[in-house]
Amino acid sequence: MTGTPSQEVLRKLPGVDRILQSPGMEDILNRYPRRLVVEALRQVLDAKRKEILSDCGNASTMNLEFAHIITLTEEKLEALTEHTLIPVINASGIIVHTNLGRSLLPPDAMERLQLICQSYNNLEYDLEKGQRGSRYVHAEAVLCELTGAEAALVVNNNAGAVFLALNTLAQGREVIVSRGQLVEIGGSFRIPDVMRASGAILREVGCTNRTHVGDYEAAINDSTALLLKVHTSNYRIIGFTAEVPLEQLVALGRERGLMVMEDLGSGCFMNLDTFGLRGEPTVKSTVAQGVDVVTFSGDKLLGGPQAGIILGKKELIKRCRKNPLTRALRVDKMTLAALEATLRLYRDESLAMEKIPTLRMIATPPEVVRARAEELAKVLNRRNGDGAFQFTVEPCFSQVGGGALPGEDLPSFAVSVSSNNLSTRSIEWRLRNNRPPIIGRIESDRFLMDVRTLQEEDFPVIEGVFSKIFSTVDIDSDVGRL
Ligand SMILES: *Cc1c(COP(=O)(O)O)cnc(C)c1O
Numbered sequence: 001m002t003g004t005p006s007q008e009v010l011r012k013l014p015g016v017d018r019i020l021q022s023p024g025m026e027d028i029l030n031r032y033p034r035r036l037v038v039e040a041l042r043q044v045l046d047a048k049r050k051e052i053l054s055d056c057g058n059a060s061t062m063n064l065e066f067a068h069i070i071t072l073t074e075e076k077l078e079a080l081t082e083h084t085l086i087p088v089i090n091a092s093g094i095i096v097h098t099n100l101g102r103s104l105l106p107p108d109a110m111e112r113l114q115l116i117c118q119s120y121n122n123l124e125y126d127l128e129k130g131q132r133g134s135r136y137v138h139a140e141a142v143l144c145e146l147t148g149a150e151a152a153l154v155v156n157n158n159a160g161a162v163f164l165a166l167n168t169l170a171q172g173r174e175v176i177v178s179r180g181q182l183v184e185i186g187g188s189f190r191i192p193d194v195m196r197a198s199g200a201i202l203r204e205v206g207c208t209n210r211t212h213v214g215d216y217e218a219a220i221n222d223s224t225a226l227l228l229k230v231h232t233s234n235y236r237i238i239g240f241t242a243e244v245p246l247e248q249l250v251a252l253g254r255e256r257g258l259m260v261m262e263d264l265g266s267g268c269f270m271n272l273d274t275f276g277l278r279g280e281p282t283v284k285s286t287v288a289q290g291v292d293v294v295t296f297s298g299d300k301l302l303g304g305p306q307a308g309i310i311l312g313k314k315e316l317i318k319r320c321r322k323n324p325l326t327r328a329l330r331v332d333k334m335t336l337a338a339l340e341a342t343l344r345l346y347r348d349e350s351l352a353m354e355k356i357p358t359l360r361m362i363a364t365p366p367e368v369v370r371a372r373a374e375e376l377a378k379v380l381n382r383r384n385g386d387g388a389f390q391f392t393v394e395p396c397f398s399q400v401g402g403g404a405l406p407g408e409d410l411p412s413f414a415v416s417v418s419s420n421n422l423s424t425r426s427i428e429w430r431l432r433n434n435r436p437p438i439i440g441r442i443e444s445d446r447f448l449m450d451v452r453t454l455q456e457e458d459f460p461v462i463e464g465v466f467s468k469i470f471s472t473v474d475i476d477s478d479v480g481r482l
Helices: 005-012 016-021 023-031 034-054 066-080 107-118 140-147 158-170 191-198 213-219 246-256 283-288 314-322 333-345 349-355 357-363 366-383 424-432 458-472
Strands: 094-096 151-155 174-178 201-205 224-230 259-265 293-297 308-312 389-401 410-419 441-443 446-450
Touching: 005 034, 016 023, 016 034, 016 066, 023 034, 023 066, 034 066, 094 357, 107 333, 140 151, 140 283, 140 308, 140 333, 151 158, 151 314, 151 333, 158 174, 158 191, 158 224, 158 259, 158 293, 158 308, 158 314, 174 191, 174 213, 191 201, 201 213, 213 246, 224 246, 246 259, 259 283, 283 293, 308 314, 333 349, 349 357, 366 389, 366 410, 366 458, 389 446, 410 424, 424 441, 424 446
Parallel strands: 094 389, 174 201, 174 224, 224 259, 259 293
Antiparallel strands: 151 308, 293 308, 389 410, 410 446, 441 446
């Protein structure tokens, strides 16, 4: 057949130049660079062309009006010029969610960030001596005060901290680690890989489920530099297990003249047993056991900015600081400002609990979460005019996340969303593609929004998003996309 309906329709599709010259484009051209407008318009017309060719039956009814093309172009421009890093609403129930930016900073840290970044500061200037100073002194005093450590060094992240400590203290020498502690964190951080990269030689001992102090003893030789304990932060071995307590490792290290290091992972500064989270050692108790070096993250349970913190004996920290690699792992003033401000809150534990979002979310009692969930469900059900959606409150479990407290889930409550018109996957898709995106989870074919990780300002936003969805549910548009 020649002159098919779709080809006729194609001929009606206006060209880029004609649309650019139309009066409806004036406003857009004032707001966006011409180059981008042309690009957006091309993409819109290309998509239309493909649509026409792929679907000749409907082609004749396709909307090709200028106004419609211009609206699509404007939407495309918004997408093309959007920031790539944007806020999202965390309804996943995972408090320290590495994919969603880990810890929210406390307001005190935000204020400090603003102040320090908007003014010159003494980042590397010794005000007493009137000469060049070291950025590494900042946050050190408060870290030592809170943990009892002799010295501290802050680097880019905990992977960097482990790497730097091993490179400084054990390059070309053996490091003994229990086989049960050779962990992988977040897909790319694996203890054996970091160790190899640092130049230290891994000496595995024991079995996956059981390691005894005798295993360490038997592996010690002339090239042993240190004994390393890794907090198995994202999984737990249960059943017939044995791990050598840090105290015993420290005693063995003393006896044999070897350094002992622990990678704590999360860096918990407060005992969280009262919140139903047992077994996470605090940094202070770890330091008190006489370990030579401890490393942990700044943005996990500590609740501050991304950072890696190395605490330890003065002489060892000094050696780390002098390592030329420290420069490659160094932190910015933003990290130091936010970290120091976060740490200062720990001088008063109840203040820390109240002001540090990560801790506050862990400490929120389930009854409080339930009341918030019920309020949210009530508002959503009230707005849900034609009853196309159902919002119910259901018990669920939140996780601390960030490789902290595996298996210690927090009882919580979620608003479950289901719909007569939309599939669960479609609901998830719509919310994830909203601006701001709402990230929940699907469980037993229901979309759940765990209320524990919602912030106060998220509630009106969620209500607004559903109001919009209620008024625009177009079932057809969802078919085919999913
Ligand atoms: C999270 C974690 C790391 C990596 O820390 P980052 O701050 O993400 O670099 C290393 N070791 C352990 C035990 C961890 O839990």
